[in-house]
Amino acid sequence: MFTKPTSAYVHIPFCTQICYYCDFSKVFIKNQPVDAYLQALLEEFRFYDIKKLRTLYIGGGTPTAISASQLDILLSGLQENLDLSALEEFTIEANPGDLTADKIAVLQNSAVNRVSLGVQTFDDKELKRIGRSHNEAQIYQTVSALKEAGFDNISIDLIYALPGQTMDQVKTNVKKALALDIPHLSLYSLILENHTVFMNKMRRGRLHLPNEDVESDMFTYIIDELEKHGFEHYEISNFTKPGYESQHNLVYWDNAEYYGLGAGASGYLDGIRYRNRGPIRHYLKAIAQDGHARLHEERLTKSEQMEEEIFLGLRKKSGISIRRFEEKFQENFQERYGQVVAELLAGGLLQIQGDQVRMTKRGLFLGDTVAEKFILF
């Protein structure tokens, strides 16, 4: 008998722009069946009989690309049968400039208590170059409006190592992010994904990215500067003031199960990792027929579960608890991974503190490359 997950991810795949670096599951919102999509989402929510959640996260796409009344339908529908007293964190992603007064009013009337803004950079020219439609002024307006409406748990995403970006530009972005006086920041280095405008440019030799040394300097600068200002670097890309860690994302990094709802969304349920149908019409049809839209399902072997536990756990600065690992999998950690741990310790990429195996600063920069050693092992 499996216990039900206490976290859910809800995907809104619509965007009012298509950014040049983005490979998320999304479509341009114009002419899309948004109302039917929202109804299907709520039907899927009912199918899983979700009554009690600790964390709920609406991501995209751009959840705030839909209208205020559609947002209201979505939020009230999700909350209708939920025990709100158990809901600790309810996040919605938004783009600066999208959050008009009527949409903020809808958020205020809901249980949403955390907003994650896709800022990416404060530099207007750079924003244009990466295909974003907001500008610097809108970032400040949105953050002020949210604060005035009583939202203090605000996070922003920034991207560094953008094409042509200099260290000075990164410094300016960090300075401006700090000046927002918000408790959580996510900073991602640009990753070139297939089927994006940037990848096409790269193939044609028309994209100039900072080299790895510069990128490493940027990463080190970001960590040092944010730590100096009271942020804890609690996950490879995430920084928090005390008490504002993203509870929902910790569920992923703790390798716990969660519902994934919506077109193209991934979930982890009853030991099975699944992915929903992506194209919106296919998703709508599946929900109408079956109530769910799971397409790819993969039951993980114990070995795969252990690999995931390590891969995800090492993303956190606190790392993996050996005791928790052994209790969960009934395996001796040292016997199984002693050799690879010794190699990574010798290479200065891992450290052991008490019961915790964790990355060093250098290990965190290399991130997945280090974690992969446990998989190839």
Ligand code: SF4
């Ligand atoms: S980055 Fe966000 S806003 Fe831009 S296309 Fe991707 S999902 Fe849409």
